[in-house]
Amino acid sequence: MNRISFCSTSFFVLILLGGCDPAPTDDDARIDLIINGDYVVSMDDAMTVHRHAAVAVDKGVILAIGSADDIAANYSAIETLAGENRVVMPGLINGHSHAAMTLLRGVADDLALMDWLTNYIFPAEVQFVDSEFVRIGTELACWEMIRGGTTTFIDMYYYPDTIAEVIDHCGMRAQISATVIDQRSPDAESASDSIEKGIGFIDRWQNRNSRITPIFGPHANYTLNAEQLKATRAAANEYGVGISIHMSESPFELQYSKDTYGMTSVELAESIGFFDGPTIAAHMVWPTDDEIRILAERKVGVIHNPTSNMKIASGVAPIPDMLAAGVRVGLGTDGAASNNDLDMWEEMRLAAFLQKVDRMDPVVMSAPTVLKMATSGGAAAVGMGDTIGSIEIGKRADIIQVAFDDVHHVPTYDVISHLVYVTDEQDVATVVVDGKILMKERKILTIDTARVRTEANALAAKMQTALNERNR
């Protein structure tokens, strides 16, 4: 019996002596962290929701889940997070992002895709994207994601070493893609150059930090040809890493793929052995039933990005059909330039609302289904189902506390309904990744937010001036 347990049973004696403060003890006898909550939404397979419960965490791992009293009786912790008006749940998993593009949020909206890309996004990127841009933009994104309860993200952008350094410091968990793209210009990088550079990135980051997983990020089958996609898969398999790619996103891609390859994107990938290894396919708006069967068989992780798909008018992904076929489906925000934030709560709501109205069926996509997509299902989709995505003994401790004291949570009949249909990113109070507290009662602990704000605003002012000049 440990000290707190003793203390608890001796409560009536000790209270007379002025309380129940544990005496100084050897840190070795204590675990790192106890996280309490009015509810613990475990997201285990049975969707267990514990009332007045707590999670015990040590050395980054979940040791126990139980009633608050039992956990207090059995564990003494260096730090204990109070549970009143707090819902404890797994951190959210953002399965597809371009984090540094937070610096381009709202730079242009409501335009036709090619106007938006060629007159705003590409010019800004060509002129301004360097390692410094990526550092500032990724720090800004991590600040926003931690604030909103995202603990893991799958990123695809340039300068992956810089992204990895930011993650290393800020404490999040991420898979970071070495982007492979054929710029198709004599001055720009070729696909084979990007594969070579990607191998260097993977060499530097594989097995360096358990929170950081380097992967390859071949952009899409309209920016790479079949040979380049095959070469990327070969390199990924040689180094034992996964792949993240955009696939079947837009009517443009659908047409391009048919015109260029004589088949759809998923068929092409299957035909060239692209799925012979872990694959995360973002968007997947236009798969046929045959393609859905392939995605299920090949255990491709699909990432649904409802805000981006709606805002830039890519289409409505057939998520219920994919789920019914056994495809692993997660959720993502895409980049902030087409969103315009990194709010996974909004992605959950839209994932439910969009299917309901598209299929004219309010039953088709329930709150528990989309909450899974943002947690346990998302973890499975990005190949991390054994490690994260639920609060279960032995999993890494990626856990958030959501404050339920805001007016929009009054009253609370069903905690899962509220998490999906009501909760905002600003309700997230505390964020723990790998057992470490990254945000505590809304204070970010691992990012110098004042510096990031100043740097982001300064860079944005320069970009605004340049775009004004260009589009004058």
Add this chain to the structure above:
Amino acid sequence: MNRISFCSTSFFVLILLGGCDPAPTDDDARIDLIINGDYVVSMDDAMTVHRHAAVAVDKGVILAIGSADDIAANYSAIETLAGENRVVMPGLINGHSHAAMTLLRGVADDLALMDWLTNYIFPAEVQFVDSEFVRIGTELACWEMIRGGTTTFIDMYYYPDTIAEVIDHCGMRAQISATVIDQRSPDAESASDSIEKGIGFIDRWQNRNSRITPIFGPHANYTLNAEQLKATRAAANEYGVGISIHMSESPFELQYSKDTYGMTSVELAESIGFFDGPTIAAHMVWPTDDEIRILAERKVGVIHNPTSNMKIASGVAPIPDMLAAGVRVGLGTDGAASNNDLDMWEEMRLAAFLQKVDRMDPVVMSAPTVLKMATSGGAAAVGMGDTIGSIEIGKRADIIQVAFDDVHHVPTYDVISHLVYVTDEQDVATVVVDGKILMKERKILTIDTARVRTEANALAAKMQTALNERNR
């Protein structure tokens, strides 16, 4: 030249003497309020956005809009709201709500409409809705709406006197419907009884408080027949009040109307002279081109409720066609039971996103267009376009300050884009209605929120027990 103006020009002298505090003056010489902002988004016809500007307010009316320096030089105010990191804009107008249904938010979701209504919503309403329910639920709704920057709402529920009393105290502006419904049961109220009761309500509240406008709320053409709808319009015209109604909401209504009346809902209304007076028609998901022409000609105000239409799978309203035809369109949340909150920022985002993906056109619904629907356009739709909806000299001072210091507003290229695509209800800092401050830097001043929370939770616990018994 008034005192502050003198103070300003003598700044270099006065600062040596320890500052520029205005000496005590007679309140008569001062105006009530100056509201500063980094931006003032006026929502006037030219969509003027003023930088580093201020709004002068006295006796509930907007006196002047100008640069912060000019306003400070020309007006001395009893209270001045600082403008750093604040965006000043008109308060949001929620064109369709059932406020007291906040007490039923999340009580049941993801069900087929008739299952949801007959097994959850109706039983809870039959057993629990009384004047006390309506008081608590409406107070909870007003708390949530003020918190999120809504200053005016158009409500339809039971016990309108109770609703009016809550509005009277909490300081919001509202049109409150006396609901007319034929319950079609021997024990329940008949339509003629509800019209009689409605007349009593209108007698008590017409011209009593300038913020409160009593109207009639005939429920729909599937809960009232043509004669009852005509009788309601006759009573409304006799008493000089407007009407709010559900119209063309669902495939069910479409079919019912054709089966029962041999025509669509709008055609029926037109054929019986129902539009011969101010009309607010909520939802309007299924109008034909001919019906859209009627809505434009008869100046019917249409309220678009995208969250509700998506969540309960009513359909996608043809908003771009209605706007193109000159129909006056506003936005609403509907009740919290089908939303599940009263967040007008989310309604704006969904209004844009839903049309873009439905029409596969990212240009079809822009940020300025939806911001108008929530402010100036919404005011016109509910017949208050001359009074509220924009920051213009002579209009009533219904004004909010939105904090732009959250991470998701960094950087800011376009303030209107951010207001629509990024801002959350929790960003709203200060809310002014009719020149009075209802919330100041996120503190609600006119509602005892602790009491409302306790009362709402107690009532919800009783309802939960009753529903558990019923559905066991």
